[in-house]
Amino acid sequence: MADFEIAVIGAGVVGLAIAARLSEKHPRLVVLEKNEKYGMETSSRNSEVIHAGIYYKPGSLKASLCVEGRDELYVLCKEHDIIYKPLTKLITATIPAELEKLESIQKNAAENGVELQLLDKAATLRLEPNIKTVGALFSPLTGIISVHDLMDFFFQTILSHRGLVQHRCQVMSIQQNNGEYEMTIDDVGTQSSVSSEIVINAAGLSSDLIAQMVRIDIDKEDLRLNFVKGSYFAVTPSKANLVSRLVYPVPVNEGLGVHALMDWGGRLKFGPDVEYLEGRSLDYNVAEEKQHAFAESIRRILPAINDEDITPDMSGIRPKLQRKGQPPRDFVIVHEKDRGLSGFVNLIGIESPGLTSSPAIARYVESVLFK
Ligand SMILES: Cc1cc2nc3c(=O)[nH]c(=O)nc-3n(C[C@H](O)[C@H](O)[C@H](O)COP(=O)(O)OP(=O)(O)OC[C@H]3O[C@@H](n4cnc5c(N)ncnc54)[C@H](O)[C@@H]3O)c2cc1C
Structure with missing residues (x-):
């Protein structure tokens, strides 16, 4: 028997959300994280915005998981005292030529089920007298959340389900053997191995390299990540x-x-x-x-x-995943059974709105694995 039923690679907000959800019914679960603590990479270096779901292409995973995740986050925040503020948001047009763009954003948002109000200049300035504007879109459902509080909550939920989160465990290689996955782990120079029936790759900036470890040709499949800094x-x-x-x-x-x-x-x-x-x-x-x-x-x-x-x-x-100057790409969340990798789930390109979507991504991963 494998050491674990489920191994999640990566303890960012997405890996933790997935593990918190799955550990309830599948307590033989481990999260393998290379850093000293969970959430030390992209998940603690972002705007902490709960996005409403405005800009994403209708029908995309980004659109549906953002809207679902947003609603779920507000409920989680209220029920579990996770710090948040329903601040609301304005998208301001600063020259008349941009007003047309506001209308197309409003239309796109409506297709995603997100209602935005179009405000004229006077109404916008009543809300924010110091901004430059000729009119704006008002988003009542945008807010901010303490991502650290959220990750603490997911971490405690995993432990309460008797799942494990192992820090300083870097996955170095993966072999598929008789229906299970054998992973070589590096713990600050000491190598060991761990096996699992199911592996969920939530390794953020390294998720493409983890996919490569199970022999997916990330160049041929256009899955090589671009690192795009935001200061x-x-x-x-x-x-x-x-x-x-x-x-x-x-x-x-x-x-x-x-x-x-x-x-x-x-x-x-x-x-x-x-x-x-x-x-x-x-x-x-x-x-x-x-x-x-x-x-x-x-x-x-x-x-x-x-x-x-x-x-x-x-x-x-x-x-x-989006290359410079190319159109946006959707999240890639795939159970790779068609490649002969039954039980292996890849999450690649989980950029914004990954934080907002995290509880919905967890539900989606559960559905691709178990339904
Ligand atoms: C500038 C910026 C602003 C953003 N603003 C927002 C926002 O306002 N709202 C929003 O919804 N989203 C936002 N996002 C997106 C959001 O932050 C990410 O989608 C989310 O944090 C991704 O979480 P993750 O768990 O997938 O990745 P990470 O947080 O990167 O976690 C991946 C983890 O995997 C671990 N790992 C990697 N390789 C290995 C390995 N080989 N073995 C073991 N562990 C490994 C890493 O150490 C890391 O801890 C923003 C992102 C950026 C960069």
Whole structure:
């Protein structure tokens, strides 16, 4: 018999959400995480926004799992005292030419079942008097969540179901043997092995490399990830009250545009920008040289911000399937039984809205495995 029924590779918010859900009925479950603690990569380096589900292509996994996950997160927050704020959001058009774009965003959102209100300039300025606007979309269901609180909740749920979370366990290779998977694990230089009937690859920025370990040709299948950094700048406290909700521009190509958000310390921040990295380095340094360009992007929506009002803050790296200049890609969440990999589930390209979608992704993974 294999050591475990289920092994989840990766203890980010997605792996933890999956393990929290599956461990209830399948307690012979382990989460294998290479870092010292869960949630040290992308899951703790993001905007912490509960997205409403506005921009994603209707019918895509991103659209359906975001809407489902959003509703589920609000319920979880209320029931389990997870810190959140239903802040709401504006997408502001700053020139008349962008008003048409707002209408197409509103239409797309409606197809995803998300109702947005189109506000004229006066109504927008009543909500946010300091922003630049000729009209905006108001999203009542967008909020923010403490992702650390959420991950703590999933972690405790796994333990309460008698599942295990093993830190400092890096999966180095995977062999398929007689209906189970044998994984070589590196624990700070010491090698061991662990076997499992089911393996769920939720390894974030390494998920394509994990897929490669079971001999999936990630180049042929167009599954090689691009590392796309998003940096944030923080605004000086004296200007932190210039907006009171999330404010976004009309989106640009690969991201939603540098937008205003609030952190749990009450700071106003702007970000993330979009920077395709060469290679796969986890370089989280925020370049000071970006200050002027950042301030320019911010002034597009909040003219009162001067260059010296902002300082480099934090960054995160998106695991993007989308190549630079190419159209957006959907989440890849597949039970690979058609490749002869029964019991092996790949989750690749789980960029935004992965946090919002996490409880719905967990349900989806359960359905592809057990229904
Ligand atoms: C700048 C930015 C802003 C974002 N903003 C939002 C937002 O506002 N709202 C939203 O919904 N989403 C947002 N996202 C997306 C969201 O953060 C991610 O979708 C989510 O965190 C992905 O979680 P994950 O568990 O898949 O990945 P991760 O958090 O990366 O977890 C994967 C884990 O796998 C582990 N691992 C990797 N390889 C191995 C191995 N070989 N063996 C063992 N363990 C391994 C890693 O150490 C890591 O802990 C944002 C992302 C970025 C980068």
